[in-house]
Amino acid sequence: MTGSGESYPALEASLLSDEAAASARRKWEKTYLDVLGVCCSAEVALVERLLAPLDGVRAVSVVVPSRTVVVEHDPSAVSQSRIVKVLNGAGLEASVRAYGSSGVIGRWPSPYIVACGALLLASSFRWLLPPLQWLALGAACAGAPPMVLRGFAAASRLALDINILMLIAVVGAVALKDYTEAGVIVFLFTTAEWLETLACTKASAGMSSLMSMIPPKAVLAETGEVVNVRDIDVGAVIAVRAGEMVPVDGVVVDGQSEVDERSLTGESYPVPKQPLSEVWAGTLNLDGYIAVRTSALAENSTVAKMERLVEEAQQSKSKTQRLIDSCAKYYTPAVVFLGAGVALLPPLVGARDAERWFRLALVLLVSACPCALVLSTPVATFCALLTAARMGLLVKGGDVLESLGEIKAVAFDKTGTITRGEFTVDIFDVVGHKVQMSQLLYWISSIESKSSHPMAAALVEYAQSKSIEPKPECVAEFRILPGEGIYGEIDGKRIYVGNKRVLARASSCQTVPERMNGLKGVSIGYVICDGDLVGVFSLSDDCRTGAAEAIRELASMGISSVLLTGDSAEAAVHAQERLGGALEELHSELFPEDKVRLVSAVKARVGPTMMVGDGMNDAPALAMADVGVSMGISGSAAAMETSHATLMSSDILRVPEAVRLGRRARRTIAVNMVSSVAAKVAVLALALAWRPVLWAAVLADVGTCLLVVLNSMLLLGEGGGRRGKEEACRATARSLEMRRSQLAAVSPDAATKSVGKTGGDASKGCHCCHKPIKSPEHSVVINVRVDEQREGPTDATCTPAKNVEVTGLVDASVMPASSSCVSGGGCCSREKTGRNM
Ligand SMILES: Nc1ncnc2c1ncn2[C@@H]1O[C@H](COP(=O)(O)OP(=O)(O)OP(=O)(O)O)[C@@H](O)[C@H]1O
Ligand SMILES: [Mg+2]
Ligand SMILES: [Zn+2]
Known part of the structure; x- marks a missing residue:
């Protein structure tokens, strides 16, 4: 007994390893299928039940809004044509989507619909020739085959779907000898389905354009x-x-x-x-x-990851959707029982009008179809996700989208989010006589080339500009000290690079050269070698284009913005000045865990909170926030991983836009749900108050389905292309800016001159839209002009800057709002747009 008992695990293990080996030998491929017959979540289960048992199929996913089925399979075990055959056996009208094609979806109505329509039309002449009424029955029969096939496939798997409900209605109408009604129901249902497919073409094309960007x-x-x-x-x-x-x-x-x-x-x-x-x-x-x-x-590649994310996002169900789905499961059987009750009970207890009750039961059945309600969330979510992806915002799921619309506060990271994260070295000094400049540069650049912090890149570049090549391979024991700096050993020396915390930790002597005191708006760094301060440097960074505008836009939407930075208080205050005091709170010198604590504090105090950040030190806070948004494709991988959404561009104005999209999506979903329920209630009220009209019930059902799809698709048009011309202008300005910085790298004079020329046109207006140049879109152009006008009279309107008072250093430094204007430091809108953004 024990013997056989023991043999089981061994057998199992060998089976398992066989299976594992077989699965490793297999070559998995993804096939995208257009499946026109998918219109409801009822069909999702059907598709899964059809394909999952096939040998060689690893995963099946169904994207309802674009009627796409994605099958991961081993082509040698189960071919594409076999999969198509299985799906078509259940009347699902499947076809393989060609690589790179944009989801070809039939533009013309199927022959069934045409025949049904034609016969129905002919039958309307029955007042001339009574036998023509039989044509209506013919119409019902002509249009029904796809419904019957699908309904049968669902029924044989003990699922109850819209096709079955509609067929019951048709059979009911025929039983009542109302052939026209039967024909009309079939025609309405099939036509609405076709229209819905048409409407989905746009959404579907958007999705495949995401998926087929890479050439084969x-x-x-x-x-x-x-x-x-x-x-x-x-x-x-x-x-x-x-x-x-x-x-x-x-x-x-x-x-x-x-x-x-x-x-x-x-x-x-x-x-x-x-x-x-x-x-x-x-x-x-x-x-x-x-x-x-x-x-x-x-x-x-990034785009492939994006693709996967979008795919996963569509499959991950949002809160609302889960609620609806879980109800739908009990709902449909309940309705069928109710319908049977309404049809059978009154006649049994002796009600006179049996036919009326029968009709009422049919209306009830048709009206009970939750199609529109079930569609109301996923279609809207799908469209909003696509729009978000088109504007460069990758949202990891419908849940995130819904939370986006609820945001009450936004916490911004400073370096790399509010600012560009492109530092320039202003000062670099040797302290004492222990080391030479060239040696110091060599040590620092070698150690820094192992760090991904934006400051590191600037320091490495600085060393290279002094003809010193970093040798990262010579660095041992490299360590990142979160919130402080880095550590590494090179040439047998123990070297720390970082802020004043590092200085306090690693050096006994804390006296800093005179020159470094009182520097405004820069980040100061220290180099400590074997316990001695051997070097100091200062780095500066500029605010991103549109940062102030984005924060003001958020404020106008009733959303408050706070700054969370690991950098010094001075640097935080400086950024605030550059932003014209747009931020409500500043918190500086934070460790990653402080950021987490502050995000949860904001959450508790203000409400749903978004965190926008790019660095490794932001990752925990991004996860803590209701919506964590990581910045940029080049941002830290950790931030991208833990965030709920990724902003692929560095355009911070997308942040308010994303919130707006989230709000719009929520509104759309609400409208969808209310209207789909209202239509049903109206039909039932009509049926009870006046008389049960079957075709009106069908029209209300398929009509709301169509409306829900169309209403959701309104989300597609907005977002990305909303700003149109303005956007183009901003883009031109940005590319100009980029060219300038490129030129500046070669020769600073050339840069000023070349863009200066454009600046000359500025008096006439923007060269692309001919608007007077004032808005931040044209920052580059103004950039040069402001330099020239520095001493001249400034704008009369002076945005009141909030006076900044920094209290605790490690902890919160909340700023009281006051309306005194900080002189010089970027409070005038003219200078602000010119210099800083
Ligand atoms: N590689 C590095 N070289 C030099 N100093 C560094 C380095 N990494 C960090 N530091 C110092 O530690 C400080 C805190 O770094 P941390 O990454 O926590 O925040 P940050 O990225 O500068 O600011 P933010 O949180 O706004 O992005 C920096 O401001 C800098 O002074
Ligand atoms: Mg950062
Ligand atoms: Zn329906």
Whole structure:
């Protein structure tokens, strides 16, 4: 006995390992199918039940709004055509979507609908020729086959769906000898379904445009060989010519070009690329040839991750949807019993008008179809998610979208979020006589090249500009000290780089050179070598374009903004001044755990809170917030992972836009739900008060379904393209700005001159929209002009800046609002737009 008992685990293990081996041998592939017959969540279960048992199918997911079924399968075990056959066997009208095609969906009504319509029309002449009334019965029969097939497939799996309810109504009407009614029901139902499919085409096209951005082939730079994108290894060099899509993420190694990153960031303007620039799969190479060394496999490229996220987001159900679904499960059987009761009980107890009760039961059944109610959330969520993705905001699920609309407060990180995270080194000094400048630079740049903090990049670049190459391989024991700086050992020396906390920790001598005292608006760093302060430096960073505008926009929506930074209090206050005092609270010198604590404090005090951040030190706070938004494709991976949404572009104005989209989505869902319930109530009221009209019930049902879809699709048009021309202007300004910084890298004079020319046009207005140049969109142009006008008279309107008083250093430094104007420091709107944003 024991013997056989013992043999089981062994057997199981061998079975398992066999299975594991088989599954490892298998080559999984994803097939996208257009399945027109999917219209309700009832069909989702049906599709799953049909495909899951097939051998060689690993995963099935159904995207209702775009009528897409995604099957992960092993083509050698179960072919695409087999899957299509199985689905069509249940009348689901499936077809394989070709790679890169935009979800071809039948534009013409099916022959069933046409025949049904034609017969119904002919039957309307029965007042001329009474036998024509039989044509109505013919119409019902002609249109019914797809319904019967689907209904039968559902029924054989003990599921009750809309097709069955409609068939009951049709059979009921025929039983009452009301053939016209039967014909009308079939016609209305099939036509509405067709219209719904048409309406979904747009949404579906949007989704496939997300999925088919990457070209299937790429060209190897060295050999010119054309290879499958999936077969490209990391580190291969591929050639991307003008007008082609970048096929894999990578780094430019040769050539120069401008790239349109709209597919990722939602903003269409040329981004200049030169050697060492990063490029991403799915972006468009506009002009010039570039050779790209790949940094990821095609399946791990950013766009592929995005695709997966969007797919997952559609499948993850939101709160509202889960509620509806869980009700729908008990609801439909309950309604069937109720219907049977209404039809059977009154005649049994002797009611006279049996036919009326029978009709009432049928109306009840049809009206009970929860189709529109079930659709009201997912379709709206789908459309909003697509719009968000198009504007460069990747939302990880319907839940997040709903929370976005509830936001009452936003916590911003400073470095890399409010500011650009592109530091410049202002001062770099050796302290004492222990080390030489070149040695100090070598140590720092070597250690910093192991850090991903934005300050690190600036320090490495600074060293390189002094012809010193970092050697990260010589650094041992590298450590990140959260909220303080970094540590590393090089040439046998123990070196700390960081803020004054590091100074306090690592050095006994705390006296700082005179020069570093009283510096405004910069971050000061210290270098400590074996316990001695050997170097100091200061770094400055500018606010992002539109940061102040974004915060003001949030305020106008009743949302308060706070700043949470690991940087010094001085740097925080400086940013606040640059923003014209737009922030309500400043908290500085925070450790990652302080950020978490403050986010939960804001949550408790104000309400649902969003956190926007980019760095590793933001990750825990992002997870804590109701909605954590990570900034930028180049932001930290940890932040992107823990956040609920990722802003692919660096346009901070997308933050208020996202909240607005969330609010709009919530409103749309509410309208959908109310109208779908109201329509049913109206029909039932009509049936009780006057008489039960079957076709009106069907019309109300399919009509609200259609309305729900159309109403949700209004979400598609907004968001991304809302600002149109303004957006284009801002984009031009930004690309100008970028060109300027590119030029500045080469020669600072050239930059001023080249953009200065544009500045000359400024008196006439913007060169693209001819509006007077005032708005932040034209910051670059003004940038130059303000430099010239610094001494001149400033604008008469002076936005009152809130006076900043910093209390606790580590903890909250809440600022009382006062209306005194800080002189000089960016309080005038003219200067603000010019210098800082
Ligand atoms: N690699 C580094 N080199 C030098 N100093 C650093 C480095 N990393 C961190 N520091 C110092 O530690 C401070 C806190 O860093 P932390 O990453 O917590 O915040 P931050 O990114 O500067 O600000 P924010 O939280 O607004 O993004 C920095 O302001 C800087 O002074
Ligand atoms: Mg940061
Ligand atoms: Zn319905």
